Amino acid sequence: MKGMLPSRTRRYADRGDAGRQLARALDSYRGQRPLVLAIPRGGVPIGRIVADALDGDLDVILVRKLGSPINCEVAIGAVDEQGRVQLMARSEMVGAGMNYVRAEAARQLALIRKRRASYSPNAHPVDPTGRVVIVVDDGLATGATMRAALHALRQQHPAALVAAVPVAAPDSLQSLEDLADDVVCLHAPAHFRAVGAFYEDFHPVDDTEVLRLLSAPSRAAAGLPVAEPVTFDLPDACLPGDLAMPPHARGVVIFAHGSGADRDSPRDRRLAQFLQQAGMGTLLFNLLTPEEELSRAAVFDIATLACRLASVVAKVRLDPVLGQLPLGLFGAGTGAAAALVVAAQRPRDIVAVVLRSGRPDLAGAGTLARVTAPTLLVVAGEDRQVLSLNRAAQRRIPGKNELAVVPGATHLFKEPGTLEAASKLARDWFARWLGARARPPRRRPTDGRDTHRLAG
Structure with a gap:
């Protein structure tokens, strides 16, 4: 065909x-x-x-x-x-x-x-x-x-x-x-x-809905950059991603999705739009291969997830354009634990961290004690077990941190207005800390070559 x-x-x-x-x-x-x-x-x-x-x-x-x-x-x-x-x-x-x-x-x-x-x-x-x-x-x-x-x-x-x-x-x-x-x-x-x-x-x-979509401005007109496909060839996997960089970006936020999700997560995509509209670049990529997504053991293999996330951070740091921008990490579910591990390992690279419905406990007490990047933990008010785990983890993080509870929300923030509330909290946290560390980037090439050096 x-x-x-x-x-x-x-x-x-x-x-x-x-x-x-x-x-x-x-x-x-x-x-x-x-x-x-x-x-x-x-x-x-x-x-x-x-x-x-x-x-x-x-x-x-x-x-x-x-x-x-x-x-x-x-x-x-x-x-x-x-x-x-x-x-x-x-x-x-x-x-x-x-x-x-x-x-x-x-x-x-x-x-x-x-x-x-x-x-x-x-x-x-x-x-x-x-x-x-x-x-x-x-x-x-x-x-x-x-x-x-x-x-x-x-x-x-x-x-x-x-x-x-x-x-x-x-x-x-x-x-x-x-x-x-x-x-x-x-x-x-x-x-x-x-x-x-x-x-x-x-x-x-x-x-x-049809009228709204037909009359909606294009991404460019709405201030949203068109995402460019990138590929990360790591020793154990080839991971596809989407990089969206607004002009004169103040920083880049790298996403680490949770179990049962990938870079197409509607919740992560919604947050990415909030960040892009606020002048921040976003990088969403798949932490797992399609086969691994079906394995519960792979989903909860925090060491592998963190190793892959760290490799992606390293490639971004080596990029001549992106490497000059402050980096933030966003983690959800098991991806939150991976984000904390990388933040503890690379304190000079990671400026801020946001976790949503995260499992920070899976990072381990020793890792939490080494996280110095400003960290925001966003939790749904009705997600009692995860809320308890985040409260316990918060007490172990020595760096600047806050716990934000979205009232009336359940784990996936499906209730009206709750996902927007969580996304705005994350946006404001990254804007606060990445903006404070932003440096004027070099002029972005028009041929995309520097962006695609991320591949490989």
Whole structure:
């Protein structure tokens, strides 16, 4: 399959997680200012992330499936914004005569025009002529809507036409090859059920969310830098990461995720945005390989986690640009213990530490007694056991430290407003201590060479 990629996971946390993974798979289109066209509604959250990551433009491609007269959820074809109808072979088998098809197409076309008026009240659809066009959705079941979208776009002569999805039924994916110049899919399981079965969170996307995403400024306009992929080739593992550096950054925060998470953790990504908006660079990377993530022993192997984190810190320190900036460490869960070990080992390198829902006890009493970097421990008020462990650890840390409790929050900060509260506490702590140690960085190269020296 053209563009077919192996998937690291068979389930995505949510559309944000899927969008970030898909954006990385499409990284070769960065620099071509692609036009990303999302199929509403579920494709729009993914399209927003892909467009931002590739520094492209975002719009929607409006096509609607034609439902079977027997079961409206079963597609017999699709209609595009120009009124062109694509029928599948099954349409005759379910008794869909031409009178039914015309009536169903007219009904769906009316919905398309209503949506266009809602989504783009003062603008026409973006012209795809001569552009690299990437059509995205949150998954393919029958593929009828994607096929109709590709067929409609081909008539408008794009420079290149790409279909990109996180998950798809293999036969539906196969049917796109003659319509697209490139087909990128992260996961095509042999036993496909429904798209939603491959997401932990697959909540319905409403028009309010679509409008918000379409009208949201790009990452650059919002003051958020586009993350650059980096790779750390360590003796025992090859670890991928994402480095985001705002102009004139005051420091860099390196993330150490906890058990059951990786660099795509929505909670860590949210904190990274807070830090970037405050003028700090962020480096998120996977502490574990995909195979190790499945091993409880590997997840709790603090010595290995700390060794890898220390190696990454050392590579950052050797970078001619990043090495001049003050460094902070953020740790969650078991990653908090690894962060404390590295802070104790490298007191001259680490300026500040923040732990969220951490397990500082796993670092050991001897390590805690050697942590001199200013440390903030953020704990959910309802997470009683972790709160007790953090209080005990706090008493062993000799350096400047504070314990911040977010009331009403449970371990994962899922309650409304609690994650934002925790993120703001972390942002303010890093801004306080990294800002005090910031030095004017050398002029950042425009070709990215110094950033990518982190690889290797």
